[in-house]
Amino acid sequence: MNDLDRLNQILQDQPYIEGFAQPSSVDFSTRSAVKEKDLKGREHLERWFHHLSSYEMTADTVSRSTDNFPQQILDLLASSTEFNSIELAQQWKVDHQKLIGAIKSLLANEGVLATKDVTEKRLELTNEGVQFANEGSPEFLVFQFVGTEGAAQADIMKQPFGKIGMAKAMQAKWVSVDKGLVVRKSTDVVDSTRKFLESLRLGEDVDENQKKELKKRKLISEVNIKGLLVSKGESFTTNLAKQEADLTPEMIASGSWKDKQFKKYNFESLGVVPSSGHLHPLMKVRSEFRQIFFSMGFSEMATNRYVESSFWNFDALFQPQQHPARDAHDTFFVSDPALSTKFPEDYLERVKTVHSQGGYGSAGYNYDWKIEEAQKNVLRTHTTAVSARQLYQLAQEGFRPSKLFSIDRVFRNETLDATHLAEFHQVEGVIAEKNLSLAHLIGVFTEFFKKLGITNLRFKPTYNPYTEPSMEIFAYHQGLAKWVEIGNSGMFRPEMLLPMGLPADVNVAGYGLSLERPTMIKYGINNIRDLFGSKIDLDVVYNTPICRLDK
Numbered sequence: 397m398n399d400l401d402r403l404n405q406i407l408q409d410q411p412y413i414e415g416f417a418q419p420s421s422v423d424f425s426t427r428s429a430v431k432e433k434d435l436k437g438r439e440h441l442e443r444w445f446h447h448l449s450s451y452e453m454t455a456d457t458v459s460r461s462t463d464n465f466p467q468q469i470l471d472l473l474a475s476s477t478e479f480n481s482i483e484l485a486q487q488w489k490v491d492h493q494k495l496i497g498a499i500k501s502l503l504a505n506e507g508v509l510a511t512k513d514v515t516e517k518r519l520e521l522t523n524e525g526v527q528f529a530n531e532g533s534p535e536f537l538v539f540q541f542v543g544t545e546g547a548a549q550a551d552i553m554k555q556p557f558g559k560i561g562m563a564k565a566m567q568a569k570w571v572s573v574d575k576g577l578v579v580r581k582s583t584d585v586v587d588s589t590r591k592f593l594e595s596l597r598l599g600e601d602v603d604e605n606q607k608k609e610l611k612k613r614k615l616i617s618e619v620n621i622k623g624l625l626v627s628k629g630e631s632f633t634t635n636l637a638k639q640e641a642d643l644t645p646e647m648i649a650s651g652s653w654k655d656k657q658f659k660k661y662n663f664e665s666l667g668v669v670p671s672s673g674h675l676h677p678l679m680k681v682r683s684e685f686r687q688i689f690f691s692m693g694f695s696e697m698a699t700n701r702y703v704e705s706s707f708w709n710f711d712a713l714f715q716p717q718q719h720p721a722r723d724a725h726d727t728f729f730v731s732d733p734a735l736s737t738k739f740p741e742d743y744l745e746r747v748k749t750v751h752s753q754g755g756y757g758s759a760g761y762n763y764d765w766k767i768e769e770a771q772k773n774v775l776r777t778h779t780t781a782v783s784a785r786q787l788y789q790l791a792q793e794g795f796r797p798s799k800l801f802s803i804d805r806v807f808r809n810e811t812l813d814a815t816h817l818a819e820f821h822q823v824e825g826v827i828a829e830k831n832l833s834l835a836h837l838i839g840v841f842t843e844f845f846k847k848l849g850i851t852n853l854r855f856k857p858t859y860n861p862y863t864e865p866s867m868e869i870f871a872y873h874q875g876l877a878k879w880v881e882i883g884n885s886g887m888f889r890p891e892m893l894l895p896m897g898l899p900a901d902v903n904v905a906g907y908g909l910s911l912e913r914p915t916m917i918k919y920g921i922n923n924i925r926d927l928f929g930s931k932i933d934l935d936v937v938y939n940t941p942i943c944r945l946d947k
């Protein structure tokens with residue numbers, strides 16, 4: 397009889413072996429299973445052949461498939477009164493927790509099972525116990541190491557098992573030492589420590605004295621295992637009807653609900669996490685900035701104008717028309733509508749004059765200022781365009797001391813990299829006050845950044861077309877251990893303010909910073925493209941904390 401015939405014979409004699417899905421027909425030449433859907437092909441077959449050749453064909457020697465656990469449990473109960481889950485797990489050689497899971501799933505069917513909690517004391521191998529069971533006890537390793545030739549005690553001591561192993565092997569009289577040389581005293585020894593550990597691991601019992609010794613060596617410890625004593629419930633069945641989770645309109649219409657079994661409500665189960673909106677990290681930091689501005693008496697400017705004329709974005713800010721920032725390399729020009737047509741006429745005239753001829757004590761730039769250039773629409777390159785409109789407005793309404801801020805998007809035609817995007821957010825503050833000095837501005841910064849937790853500021857002179865003097869603001873970054881630029885600032889030039897109609901003794905200080913940089917620092921994000929833009933991972937948005945505990 398060849399293997400295939402043997403297998404088929406067995407299948408005929410014993411059509412069902414617990415825990416095994418059985419192949420109904422086997423193509424031996426390819427060793428693959430055919431016709432049986434729930435066979436995991438080759439792997440399963442291999443277990444069959446292994447089984448055929450090495451064991452008696454009894455259910456107990458087959459390690460159980462967990463596929464149909466609940467049904468296996470019902471079948472077992474049908475022919476017995478009760479079982480203890482801990483013992484059954486051992487008998488079936490399956491993970492106790494998996495068995496408990498299957499029992500719990502059956503408990504969802506009311507009355508099928510009855511259970512009682514049981515606790516059993518078990519001996520479990522400690523980590524060291526597991527190691528000894530796997531690799532051998534240290535005393536045995538020493539015995540092996542010594543070999544028939546003997547070994548230097550110093551060499552043994554260098555081994556990880558050396559110290560304990562030596563002591564135990566001496567005690568057991570397996571080895572002896574003479575002038576630093578360790579030799580075997582016995583020819584044949586048995587690593588009983590390992591054997592006992594292996595037995596305990598398999599759930600077999602060992603002699604009480606041995607247990608005591610292993611406990612003393614901290615190789616095993618007693619643990620309480622919680623299990624279930626399971627018996628038939630008042631409506632026990634081996635044939636579970638599928639339980640419906642939902643009562644559907646169709647069931648009501650057809651009346652089929654009357655014959656259905658419904659799952660019990662589980663009031664213990666956790667609810668579905670409600671889905672809700674999440675603030676983007678940038679918006680979280682923006683709201684922090686807003687609160688700081690509000691607490692310092694600032695009011696917010698309207699920033700709902702992404703498309704701005706060059707006039708407000710550049711000209712009103714005394715930025716000459718040939719300035720490189722106005723180049724298409726740096727600025728996005730809008731093609732439709734390409735031009736703005738409405739400007740305050742006399743103000744536009746005054747801006748033209750201050751650029752081309754000077755005035756208010758300034759020599760101007762002395763060039764041919766063209767309205768066509770000022771009309772060109774751009775995506776605003778800074779929120780200072782918003783500030784310019786607002787300051788002009790302030791002059792029209794009649795000057796009053798004002799503290800204004802804005803936080804919104806700006807656009808620059810940049811090469812994208814880890815720290816640059818073509819659109820980002822600016823945080824901008826503007827303070828208009830009579831006889832305001834640079835000292836006031838520094839005072840405002842100090843206060844503003846203190847509220848952000850940044851106390852160490854330095855200033856460096858810089859150039860902006862619209863401010864004089866201008867300063868870059870630096871802060872010491874503990875993490876990077878260096879000074880990093882955090883903002884740009886300055887006192888707006890009279891060439892910008894006086895044409896607007898602001899009184900001559902009014903000074904206006906302004907400062908700007910990006911929203912992205914502090915957000916990246918606060919949330920530990922290294923690449924700006926992880927924070928903003930089309931490639932952002934939505935999980936970043938879902939998972940960033942509302943509240944951070946900054947150091």
Ligand SMILES: N[C@@H](Cc1ccccc1)C(=O)O
Binds near residue numbers: 779824860908
């Ligand atoms: N607009 C400047 C910031 C700034 C605002 C106000 C005054 C001075 C500088 C920038 O884009 O960096």
